[in-house]
Each structure stands twice: as structure tokens, then as C-alpha cells.
Amino acid sequence: MVDLLPLSALLLGIATHHGLFIHGEWHIQAPSIAVYHSLAFLMLISLHCSTVSGSFGDSLFSLIGLFALYLLGLFSSISVYRLFFHRLSIFPGPRLAALSKIWHVWKCRDSRNHHVLNDWYQKYGTFVRTGPNEITVFHPASLDCMDGPKSRNSRSDWYDILYPKIFSIFSRDKEIHNERRKIWDTAMSSTSLYNYYAKLVRHVQVFEGLISESVGQPIAMNDLISWFTFDCMGDFGFSQDFGMMSERKWLEPILYMCASWSLLGVFSPAIWVPRISFAIFQVWKAKDWFKALAFSESLLKARLDTESSQVDIVSEFIYDYNRSEKGPYEYSKLSGDASVLLFTGTDTTTSSIIIALYYLARFPIHARRIQDELDGIDVTDVRTLTSLPHLTGMINESMRLLPVALTTNPGSRITPPEGLTIDGTFIPGGVKICTSRYVLGRLSTAYEEPDYFIPERWYSRPELVKDRRAFAPFGIGRYGCVGKPIAMAQIRLVVACLLSKYSIAFAPGKDNEESVERDMRDQTTANPGKLVLVFEKRRG
Known part of the structure; x- marks a missing residue:
């Protein structure tokens, strides 16, 4: 025996x-x-x-x-x-990645998953097995197939990262998502946006004031832009100004939030790893998650205790909560949406502004083109700014080459039971599918001269865009980013306000022109490298 x-x-x-x-x-x-x-x-x-x-x-x-x-x-x-x-064994890809996602985690241990996936695309082609039950699709139609009007896919395991906490707009349950999406849409209605824009303009003016204090001197932009976006979100999100620009320093709980993203930069490919860390260990960056969640909870409670007549985003969710039975489940949804508001409405915009300013400093000819468009107009009028073709083209082109969602683990899907066919290739049902906006933005099948920065491709030279489906920086369909209008307004206002008064150049130093892209990290959202600029007053 x-x-x-x-x-x-x-x-x-x-x-x-x-x-x-x-x-x-x-x-x-x-x-x-x-x-x-x-x-x-x-x-x-x-x-x-x-x-x-x-x-x-x-x-x-x-x-x-x-x-x-x-x-x-x-x-x-x-x-x-x-x-x-395994039924995916016929697909090409790294053998060790097919064996375990731990190999993928190891490959992107420096948080450069966008480069890892680009290398795999170059080696293995359009359809790559990047996990035991995962296919990454590098095709212009991938985003449309994942989230387009005919899609029957569901959200992947990534969205269970903090289960059982309910992040309703990130829920895998379509009914919960659709129910809460309606509230988000109301919070982002044209009437509400008008009120947010008024607040936004005030913060842009404070931001420009900080720039004006150091004209002609090197300015480290990353922290400054982060303070701006968080102050904005505190104001039109919760009717609270965090005051980081006025104090010229970080609010400690927000530092926890920023630090927590680095955990996902490494472990996003294997979401079960941070789940174990969150549930059992709560050490290293995992504890920062809970400090950040506690901060968003404190903002929500302060807002619930305040009878504010101001229009802010969270007020729509509070209004819905007050009409409910106010049980733990309903409060969990309210708390989850408050966390989503704080987490996703800031880092993405911060990165977008840094990347836009990086390209303007790198290609000053486009900065001058935008300055020509700005002459004689009110640079604080968001509606006017939306009509400027080169400004919009520059923003689109910066998002094409360096999208804030470099890869799409927080955007991955599970194919429906009947499977999915993309360009003649069948992917079985119940398979996790991903893509990479970083790779899609550089596909020769989607763009002429894909590696060149050409804003005109988005308005006067449409022949340079072969397949528009490859460009969806804010997502598409029912899962598209509901905050797109406010994010675009922030980017346009910052760029317009700065270019109307200053010329922009990289600060002297051998690394300054390379660091943003070279040192960029993929941490669910892009975390650009250091950007140091010099602003000079415009002449004439």
C-alpha cells in the first residue's frame, strides 16, 4: 500500500x-x-x-x-x-506563453508590454497565441470585431480584478453595465458638459499661470500636468478642488493611486496574480490599491454629506442612489463608480496631454500650423477649438502613434460560444481575445507611411488612412469611453492656451527629446517618460 x-x-x-x-x-x-x-x-x-x-x-x-x-x-x-x-495549439506564438501567462508576465516585467506584443507580431503574424486560452489579433478590424455593433463578445477575466467590489461600468454583467452606462451618459450630457467646461477653463488658466512663472526655464511637465488633471477631476467630478497646482505638490492619497498602476503594468496579462496579492498578501503595490480606494471612498462620503448645488459628475450617481433602497449592494455600485471616475478620468488625460506636447516640441512646424489657426479666436471656447482641423489632426496623430491604451488587457474580450471569424480566421468560442492599439497604429495595412507623424492624414490627406477601423483611441460601441468629450476638451484647451502664448521646445539635454517615448511604461494606461520643456513668449 x-x-x-x-x-x-x-x-x-x-x-x-x-x-x-x-x-x-x-x-x-x-x-x-x-x-x-x-x-x-x-x-x-x-x-x-x-x-x-x-x-x-x-x-x-x-x-x-x-x-x-x-x-x-x-x-x-x-x-x-x-x-x-488545446484547440488553440494550431495558432503560432511563443511556446512558453501558450504554456502559462507567467511567461508573458516575465517578458513585460519592465512594463513594456506594447514592445513585447509588437515583437511577437513581427515574428508570428496577425493572429498570435499569447496565452493558454488567448489570441492577440493584430488586424485593422480587431477593435470592430471585439466591440462593434455586431459583436456578441463578453468582457474578459481582467474585469474581475477587484471582485466582489462592483465597478459597474466595468462590470462583466451586461445588464449592470447598460444600466449604469445610462447614468454616465446623463452625467456627460451636453448641458452638464457646458458646466464642466466653465470649471475646466479656470483650471487651464491656473495651469498656464504656473507656466508663465518659469518662462525661458526648463519645466518638468509630468507632475504639473498630473496636478492639473486631478484638480480638474476633483472639481467637476466631486466639486472638490484638490489644490495640487496651487500648493505645487502631490496629494499623498493620489500618489498611492499612481503607484498602484505599476502593479498592473507587470501583472495585467495574468490577472489571477494580483487577485491573490489583493486577497491574501496586500503588500508592495497591492496595499496602494486599497489606500487609493479608501481615498475615493472618502471623496464620495464627503460629497454625500454635502448639499451641493453645483453640477458635478458624481451627483448623477448620488441622485440614482437616493432613489434606490440604499442597501449595501446599491452603495457598492455607487462607490465603484466613484472609484472609476477618479481612476480612469485622470491618468489617461495626463498621458494624452504629455504625448501631444511631446510631438509639438518634436515637430515645431505643426505647432506653428496650429498657432496660425489660433490667431484671432477665443482659445477658451471649446466649440470653436473643435473646428480647427490641424489641432484635431495633431491630437489624433499623437493618439495613433502613442495611444494612452497601448495594449488592451483592460479591453480584452471572450468570444461567444459560436466563435468569431476575423478576415477568414476562425477563433473558437470561449477564447480570450486582445489587441494592441500601439501595434494597430503602426500597421502598414491601415496607414500609408505609418511611422511618420502626419496630422494632415486626418483631414486633408485621407488617402494616408487605408483602414479607419484601426483607429479608436477611446474605444467603440457600448464599451466606448463615456468621458471622451471632456478628455478632448482638456487636451484642446491646454494645447490652445499654451500655443497661443508660447513657443515650445525641448529643454537642453541629450535625453530630453527621447525620454517620453523611450521610457514609456504600459501600466494599463501609458505612463510616458520624463518631458522637460522650455516655453518662450511668442513674438508679434
């Missing part, structure tokens, strides 16, 4: 894979699986020591060997299945 124990442990591992883990999704249960396996091992040690004679060391060594055989059977079965018998 004793001789059969090693074989039994090995077979138990194989049976666990085929009878359990081969079916369905397990990322939500990842923390429980880790805990249960650890507890089972400790219980076996206790049971073995109480029933079998011999030293504790011998018992422990024996059980470790049996547990190792169990794990060997489990992971050997998983490996053989994924490499040779």
Missing part, C-alpha cells in the same frame, strides 16, 4: 486537472485555491504525525515528496494539454 502512495499522488494531480481545472474560469477562486492547497498540506502533516510512528522530520519529508508528486502530475497534465491538445 505504501508503495502505491507516490503513484496515487501523481494520478491525483492529473485527475484534478481533467476533472476540475480544465473546466471554466478559475481566476476569481485563485486566492482560495492557494489557501486550500496550503491548508490541505498542513492538515496532512498534522494527520500523518498523529497516526504514523517515526520522527517529525521523516514525516515532513515524506509528505513534501507526495505533495511534489501531486503538483508534478497536475502541472504536467496542464502542460501537455496546453501544448499539444
Whole structure:
């Protein structure tokens, strides 16, 4: 009987894979699986020591060997299945990525997943197996197939990152998403936007005032632009001015939020890893997540305790909450939306403004073209700014080459049961599909001269855009970014206000012209490298 124990442990591992883990999704249960396996091992040690004679060391060594055989059977079965018998085994891609997403995590350990995926596209082609049950599609039609009007895809496991907390507009439940999306749409109505724009103009003027204090001197733009976007969101999001521009320093809880993004830059490809960290360990960057969530919770509670007559975004959700039964579930949705508002309405705009200013400094001819458009107009009038073709073309072109969503783990989908066909290639049902906006923006099948910065391709030279489907910086369909109008308004107002008064150039230094793109990190949203500029007063 004793001789059969090693074989039994090995077979138990194989049976666990085929009878359990081969079916369905397990990322939500990842923390429980880790805990249960650890507890089972400790219980076996206790049971073995109480029933079998011999030293504790011998018992422990024996059980470790049996547990190792169990794990060997489990992971050997998983490996053989994924490499040779999985339905995605016909797709090209790195063999180690097909074996485990941990390999993908290792490859983007420096948070440059956009370069990793670009390298894989260059090596393997349009359809690449980038995980055990994952295909990354580098095709102009990929975004339309994922989220277009005919799509029957569902959201992927990425959206369960903080389960069971409900981030309703990021929910995998379509009914919850559609219900809450209606509230977001109301909060972003034309009437509401008019009020937000008035607040936004005031913050842009404060921002420009900070620039004016250091004319002719090198200015580090990253922090300054972050302070601006957070102050804006605090104001028209929660009717609270964080005051970072006036104080010229970071608010500590917001630093926690920014730090927490770096965790996803590494582990976004394997979402079960941060889920274990969040649920069990809560160390390193994981604890910053919870400090950031606590901060958004404090903003919400302060707003609930205040009878504000001002129009802000969160007021629409509070109004809906006050009409509800006000139970824990309804409050969880309210709290989740407040967190989404703070998290997603800031970093993306910060990166977009940094990238736009980077290209204006890199290609001053386009800055001068925009200055010609701005002469004689009110640069604080958002509606007028939307009609300026070169300004809009410059923003679009900067978003094409360096999109704030470099890759789309927070945008990945699960194919419907009947599967999905893209350009004649069939992807089975229940498969996670992703793409990379960074790669799509540089496809020769979608753009003429794809590596060149040509704003005119978006208005006067449309022949340079072969396939418009490849360009969707704010997403498309029911999952498209509801904050697009306010984000575009911020970018336009900042660029117009600065260019109307100043010429822009990189500060002296060998790295300044390269650092934004060279040091960019993919942390769910793009985190550009350091941008240091010099502003000089315009003549005439």
C-alpha cells in the first residue's frame, strides 16, 4: 500500500486537472485555491504525525515528496494539454506563453508590454497565441470585431480584478453595465458638459499661470500636468478642488493611486496574480490599491454629506442612489463608480496631454500650423477649438502613434460560444481575445507611411488612412469611453492656451527629446517618460 502512495499522488494531480481545472474560469477562486492547497498540506502533516510512528522530520519529508508528486502530475497534465491538445495549439506564438501567462508576465516585467506584443507580431503574424486560452489579433478590424455593433463578445477575466467590489461600468454583467452606462451618459450630457467646461477653463488658466512663472526655464511637465488633471477631476467630478497646482505638490492619497498602476503594468496579462496579492498578501503595490480606494471612498462620503448645488459628475450617481433602497449592494455600485471616475478620468488625460506636447516640441512646424489657426479666436471656447482641423489632426496623430491604451488587457474580450471569424480566421468560442492599439497604429495595412507623424492624414490627406477601423483611441460601441468629450476638451484647451502664448521646445539635454517615448511604461494606461520643456513668449 505504501508503495502505491507516490503513484496515487501523481494520478491525483492529473485527475484534478481533467476533472476540475480544465473546466471554466478559475481566476476569481485563485486566492482560495492557494489557501486550500496550503491548508490541505498542513492538515496532512498534522494527520500523518498523529497516526504514523517515526520522527517529525521523516514525516515532513515524506509528505513534501507526495505533495511534489501531486503538483508534478497536475502541472504536467496542464502542460501537455496546453501544448499539444488545446484547440488553440494550431495558432503560432511563443511556446512558453501558450504554456502559462507567467511567461508573458516575465517578458513585460519592465512594463513594456506594447514592445513585447509588437515583437511577437513581427515574428508570428496577425493572429498570435499569447496565452493558454488567448489570441492577440493584430488586424485593422480587431477593435470592430471585439466591440462593434455586431459583436456578441463578453468582457474578459481582467474585469474581475477587484471582485466582489462592483465597478459597474466595468462590470462583466451586461445588464449592470447598460444600466449604469445610462447614468454616465446623463452625467456627460451636453448641458452638464457646458458646466464642466466653465470649471475646466479656470483650471487651464491656473495651469498656464504656473507656466508663465518659469518662462525661458526648463519645466518638468509630468507632475504639473498630473496636478492639473486631478484638480480638474476633483472639481467637476466631486466639486472638490484638490489644490495640487496651487500648493505645487502631490496629494499623498493620489500618489498611492499612481503607484498602484505599476502593479498592473507587470501583472495585467495574468490577472489571477494580483487577485491573490489583493486577497491574501496586500503588500508592495497591492496595499496602494486599497489606500487609493479608501481615498475615493472618502471623496464620495464627503460629497454625500454635502448639499451641493453645483453640477458635478458624481451627483448623477448620488441622485440614482437616493432613489434606490440604499442597501449595501446599491452603495457598492455607487462607490465603484466613484472609484472609476477618479481612476480612469485622470491618468489617461495626463498621458494624452504629455504625448501631444511631446510631438509639438518634436515637430515645431505643426505647432506653428496650429498657432496660425489660433490667431484671432477665443482659445477658451471649446466649440470653436473643435473646428480647427490641424489641432484635431495633431491630437489624433499623437493618439495613433502613442495611444494612452497601448495594449488592451483592460479591453480584452471572450468570444461567444459560436466563435468569431476575423478576415477568414476562425477563433473558437470561449477564447480570450486582445489587441494592441500601439501595434494597430503602426500597421502598414491601415496607414500609408505609418511611422511618420502626419496630422494632415486626418483631414486633408485621407488617402494616408487605408483602414479607419484601426483607429479608436477611446474605444467603440457600448464599451466606448463615456468621458471622451471632456478628455478632448482638456487636451484642446491646454494645447490652445499654451500655443497661443508660447513657443515650445525641448529643454537642453541629450535625453530630453527621447525620454517620453523611450521610457514609456504600459501600466494599463501609458505612463510616458520624463518631458522637460522650455516655453518662450511668442513674438508679434
